[in-house]
Amino acid sequence: MGKLLYLLFVTLYPVAARVLALFNKKAALWVKGRHHVMDHIAFNCQRDPAPKIWVHCSSLGEFEQGRPLIEALRKIYPQYKILLTFFSPSGYEVQKNYTGADYIFYMPMDSFVTGNRFYNAVQPKLVVFIKYEFWYYYLHDAAKRKIPLLLVSGIFRKSQPFFNWYGGFHRAMLQCFTHLFVQTTRAKQLLADINITNTTVSGDTRFDRVLELAANPVKYKHIEIFCGNKKVIVAGSTWTDDDEELDHYANTRSNYSFIIAPHNIGEERLRECDTMYKHSIRYSILVRIIDDGELIDEKINTVIIDNIGMLKYLYAYATVCYVGGGFGGDGVHNVAEAAVYYKPVVFGPEFDKYAEAVDLVEQNGAFDVEDALELEKQLDELLENEDLCGEAGNNAGNYIKTHAGATGQVMAYIQEKRLLTN
8 A cells, every 4th residue: 555655646746746837936946857857867877987876865955964975975985976866946956056966966756667767877886865755666776786775864753654554665665775874862763663773873964064164154244244243133044934923023123133044035935024024125235235335224124135055154143043944834944054153043833853953952052932922032031141142052052063973974884884995
C-alpha cells in the first residue's frame, strides 16, 4: 500500500504543479525548471568523464546545511565533479550560479525509469542527501548499484511514517543508506528502535556554515546609516502571520530601528509590508536616497529588505533578533543564523520540530511567544534590560559555537571508509 501511494504521489504531483503554474509563480518555476531536465543532465554528465559526487538539497535551507560539506569535498577531492540538485525553486533559483558545484539542476521527479537513467548518466561515486527528502527510486538504485549513500544532518520525529505501523515502505528507504548522520540522540534512538543502527550523532552542519558567515561579515553602509545609534530589531524570514504580531510594536516604537526581511519578496508581499509597517521604506529606495545625498524622513524607523542574500549578515546589526515562521504551520526558520552573532532570538510558538530552537529556549538563548502581547513584552524586557539581553545573547552564541564540527565528522567517515579516493 505504501508503494502504491508513493507512486500516486510522484505521478500526480507534477500534474498538480502544472495546474498551479497557471497562477502561481513558484509552481511555474518548478515546472519550467524540469522541462527536459533529465536530457540536460545526461548531456552534461555523459560528455564529462570526471568522477562525480551527487549532493541533493530540498531547498535553500538545506543547501546552507550542505554547503560546508560541498566545499570540504571540493577542497579534499578536487578531481571529483560535484552535481548539485534541488527539489524546490527557492533553492535552485537562488543558487543556480553557485560556483562551488560543477553542475546544478532541478532534481528530475522520481520514478523507476528516471532513477535508472539518472544513475546511468551521472554514475556518481558518492551520493549525499541533506537533512530529509526520501525518494524511493533514487535511494533504491543507489543501494542496488552499491554506491555509498549518506544522509547528513538528518532529523527524525516519532510522528513520521518510519516509526508507525504503516511505515514499512518508508523504513525500506532508510535501509538504503550506507550511513545516517543525525542531529540528535533522540533521532538516533528512534532509528535504533526500528533496527537502523548505522548512525552517528554528528549535530547540524548548518552550525559550521553560520560560524563561517559570522567570521566573514559583510558590512552595509546604508543599513549602518539608517540604524545610527538606536537599538535595532532585525526580523528575518517573516510571513504575514509574523508581521501581524510585530507591526504594532514597530509602529509605536519610534526610538528603535527595525529591519524586516520578508521570506517572500514578491511585489504583492512587499506591498503588504509597506502597508503594515506605517513608517517604513524599502531598502532599494533607502540606498537611492542616501546615495543621492537626500535626508531620510525622520519618521521612518523601519526598512523592508527587498532582495535575497542580505539577511544572514543583517542579524549582526541587531540588538534582538526575531526569526519568522513560528506563527505558521511549517515552524520557525533558521534560528542558528541569528544566534551565531551572540544575539538573543525571539520566535513564535511553532518551533518543536527544530532541535536548535528547542535547545536555545532551554538554555535561555531564545524565547518563544504565543501572541503579539507576549511578543511586545518579551522585546521590551530584552531591549530595556541590558544585562538580560547580554546574557541571553551569550547563551545563544555559545550554544552555536559548542555544537560546531558536524562537517568534520562526515568528512572523517568518508576518508576513514575510503568512500572516495584521492
